[in-house]
Amino acid sequence: MASGSDVPLQQEQAIIALRQDMPALANKIYFNYGGQGPLPTASLHAMAESWRRIQELGPFAPPAFSYVGERITALRQALAALCGVPPQRLAFTENVTSGCVLPLWGLPWRAGDQLLISDGEHPGVVATCHEMARREQLCVKTLPVQDCWGAEQVLERLDEALQPRTRLVALSHLLWTTGAAMPIPAVGQRLEEHANHPWLLVDGAQSVGVVPLEDAVAAADLYAFTGHKWLCGPEGLGAVALSRRLLEVGAPTMIGWRGLAKDPERPLRLHGDARRYEIATGCTPLMAGLLQSLHSLTAVGDLRQRLALIRSNSGGLWRGLRQLEGVETMLPEAPPAGLVSFRVRGHTPRQVVDALAERGLVLRSFEAPDCVRACCHVTTVPTESERLIAEIASFGTNPGSA
Ligand SMILES: Cc1ncc(COP(=O)(O)O)c(C=O)c1O
Numbered sequence: 001m002a003s004g005s006d007v008p009l010q011q012e013q014a015i016i017a018l019r020q021d022m023p024a025l026a027n028k029i030y031f032n033y034g035g036q037g038p039l040p041t042a043s044l045h046a047m048a049e050s051w052r053r054i055q056e057l058g059p060f061a062p063p064a065f066s067y068v069g070e071r072i073t074a075l076r077q078a079l080a081a082l083c084g085v086p087p088q089r090l091a092f093t094e095n096v097t098s099g100c101v102l103p104l105w106g107l108p109w110r111a112g113d114q115l116l117i118s119d120g121e122h123p124g125v126v127a128t129c130h131e132m133a134r135r136e137q138l139c140v141k142t143l144p145v146q147d148c149w150g151a152e153q154v155l156e157r158l159d160e161a162l163q164p165r166t167r168l169v170a171l172s173h174l175l176w177t178t179g180a181a182m183p184i185p186a187v188g189q190r191l192e193e194h195a196n197h198p199w200l201l202v203d204g205a206q207s208v209g210v211v212p213l214e215d216a217v218a219a220a221d222l223y224a225f226t227g228h229k230w231l232c233g234p235e236g237l238g239a240v241a242l243s244r245r246l247l248e249v250g251a252p253t254m255i256g257w258r259g260l261a262k263d264p265e266r267p268l269r270l271h272g273d274a275r276r277y278e279i280a281t282g283c284t285p286l287m288a289g290l291l292q293s294l295h296s297l298t299a300v301g302d303l304r305q306r307l308a309l310i311r312s313n314s315g316g317l318w319r320g321l322r323q324l325e326g327v328e329t330m331l332p333e334a335p336p337a338g339l340v341s342f343r344v345r346g347h348t349p350r351q352v353v354d355a356l357a358e359r360g361l362v363l364r365s366f367e368a369p370d371c372v373r374a375c376c377h378v379t380t381v382p383t384e385s386e387r388l389i390a391e392i393a394s395f396g397t398n399p400g401s402a
């Protein structure tokens with residue numbers, strides 16, 4: 001850690017220990033936490049141990065079922081607490097996209113309903129809305145938010161775009177491109193006041209594990225996320241928090257045995273709670289891995305302490321980049337979380353990312369809007385940001401000089 005850091009010694013030691021437990025950070029400078037978080041070795045061991053234990057107990061035998069059930073309950077409680085909802089409102093999924101998409105297919109659409117999707121949404125959700133529109137005779141409209149500066153402007157755009165037949169608004173909590181925070185509670189309030197009370201789908205891919213979620217989850221009908229980005233868990237396990245009204249009205253389209261209530265009187269009855277959206281056999285060791293990743297992050301601090309660290313890291317990088325001639329940051333103010341997006345005059349985002357990759361720095365590029373994205377987590381250290389700033393400075397801002 002850089003000298004002069006004002007991080008308390010105990011926290012600094014916890015960050016060093018976490019970094020040392022992440023093999024992904026040993027041989028490169030990693031700025032792509034928003035793509036996938038590095039997995040702590042402790043989580044890898046927890047998964048291996050879980051697999052071993054399941055084999056020892058079963059695998060398909062009552063003692064293994066109890067063991068599996070305990071892991072499922074523990075993780076459901078932990079993630080529900082993170083979202084500020086009771087466990088009954090949380091369904092496990094495989095990733096962010098399935099958390100967004102599976103409940104959407106089960107909502108009661110009427111021909112002519114309008115789906116309002118922000119221009120900062122991930123292609124999987126956008127493609128699903130278009131296919132749903134094709135099948136159900138809905139119409140899709142785009143809500144432009146990527147060029148907005150601040151909550152007020154987002155709300156103005158929303159007011160302009162809402163129509164009497166709007167039935168869904170899809171908006172990420174933090175835009176994966178620019179890193180801007182969307183005013184989800186205020187959006188939820190607007191939708192409540194709308195005569196049609198449109199559903200609010202929130203993609204939490206870039207916010208979960210970084211910012212407090214309670215208010216945004218309370219405003220959303222579906223708040224979907226994954227364990228494999230900012231929570232630094234294994235890939236293949238996510239969850240979605242569902243609103244009470246969605247649970248009352250929604251009818252799952254993909255149904256499997258895991259969604260059944262196991263009622264001897266009515267064997268095909270679905271669970272009354274969010275578990276009705278779970279389908280069939282899952283991978284319990286992933287749950288042990290994600291639980292361990294949650295513990296590993298907590299060792300650095302609680303969510304608010306970690307957000308302060310993340311913002312200190314992203315703010316330092318944002319300020320450093322802004323001092324460079326020819327570099328434009330996408331946000332006019334220090335980032336609300338860990339994403340720092342920018343442009344380098346004279347170079348396409350792809351050129352910048354490729355040139356950095358050759359020098360051992362991992363970032364990603366976007367085409368719309370065209371920018372480079374660097375992600376700072378609690379494990380980002382000032383020397384890494386300094387190195388990135390120095391590399392960008394060395395490019396020069398004339399075309400082709402990277
Ligand atoms: C905002 C956003 N939504 C969805 C996804 C897709 O995630 P998954 O593969 O977990 O569905 C990503 C991945 O980067 C993302 O950033």
